[in-house]
Amino acid sequence: MKQIYIENMPNLPFNVSEALNQLRVSLGFAGEDIRTIMITSSTPNEGKSFVTMQLWKMMSEVGNRALLIDCDMRNSEMKNKWGFQAEEDIVGIVHFLAGKAEINDIVYSTNIANGYIIPVATNVPNPTILLESQRFRELLDVCKHEFDYILIDTPPLGSVADAMNIAPKTDGSLLIIRSGQTPRKVVENSVSLLRRVGVPLLGVVLNRADTSKHGNNYYYNHYYQYGYYNDKDGYYGKK
Ligand SMILES: Nc1ncnc2c1ncn2[C@@H]1O[C@H](COP(=O)(O)OP(=O)(O)OP(=O)(O)O)[C@@H](O)[C@H]1O
Ligand SMILES: [Mg+2]
Secondary structure, eight states, X not given: OOEEEEOOOOOOOHHHHHHHHHHHHHHHTTOTTOOEEEEEESSTTSSHHHHHHHHHHHHHHTTOOEEEEEOOOSSOOHHHHTTEEOXXXXXXXXXXXXXXXXXXXXXXXXXXXXXXXXXXXXOOSOOHHHHHSHHHHXXXXXXXXXXXXXXXXXXXXXXXXXXXXXXXXXXXXXXXXXXXXXXXXXXXHHHHHHHHTTOOXXXXXXXXXXXXGGTOOOSSOEEEEEEOOEETTEEOSOO
C-alpha cells in the first residue's frame, strides 16, 4: 500500500485534545453500527476539516482502523494545509469516481498507525454526478468491511448539495458549529436539512468556543464542546 506522510500535524493544547477525546468516546457509545460518519457544517470555515482530521488521528491512536475520506472535492485544502508527502503523484477519490483508478490505488496508509486516508488529489468544479454514481456507494461498501471507522469530510450544507448527497449513504452525521458566529436560524436549517435526508444527527460540536467567557483561565481559548441537539420534539438522533 502506498503511503502519505502527513508533515503538519499540530500538537493540540490539553483542553482541546481532551474535548476531542470526549467526542471520540461519545461516538463509541453511539452504537456498533455507527461507523461511517459524515462531518459537516452550515457555512464555510467552521472547522470541519480540523475536527475530522483530529478525530481520525485519535481514533487511530487508540487502535481503531480509521479511514478519513476527503469528500470536499471542490475545495480540498488538506494536501497543502496538512503537508501531504508521497513518493509518487497522489491519486484520490476523484480519480476513482471518474473510473481512472481503483480502490487499492486511492487508499493510503499514513505515518499515523492504523490511520488511512483517501485524499482528493484533484479538485473538480462539479462533483455532483460523481457523488451520485454507483462507484461512490461501492467505495463505502468495500471500505466498511476493511475499517472500524470511516470519517467523511464534506463541504458546508449551505453552499452546495454535496453533503446532502453523501448523508444518506452514511450511518450518521456530526454538525460543526463555529461558536459565536453561525446564527441559530442557520443551524436550525441545517438540522432540518439533515433530518429531511433521514440521516441521524449524532451530535453537534461547538467549535472555537471562548472559554474565557465562562470564567475559565485557559491560555488557549479555542476548544470544542460536544453535545446533543434537542429540538421541540425532544431528542433527535441516536441514543
Ligand atoms: N478549534 C480550533 N482552534 C483553532 N483553530 C481552529 C479550530 N478549528 C478550526 N481552526 C482553524 O480554522 C480554519 C478553518 O478550519 P477548517 O479548515 O477545519 O474549516 P472547514 O469548516 O473545513 O472550512 P471549509 O468550509 O473551507 O472546508 C483552519 O485554519 C483551522 O486550522
Ligand atoms: Mg474543510
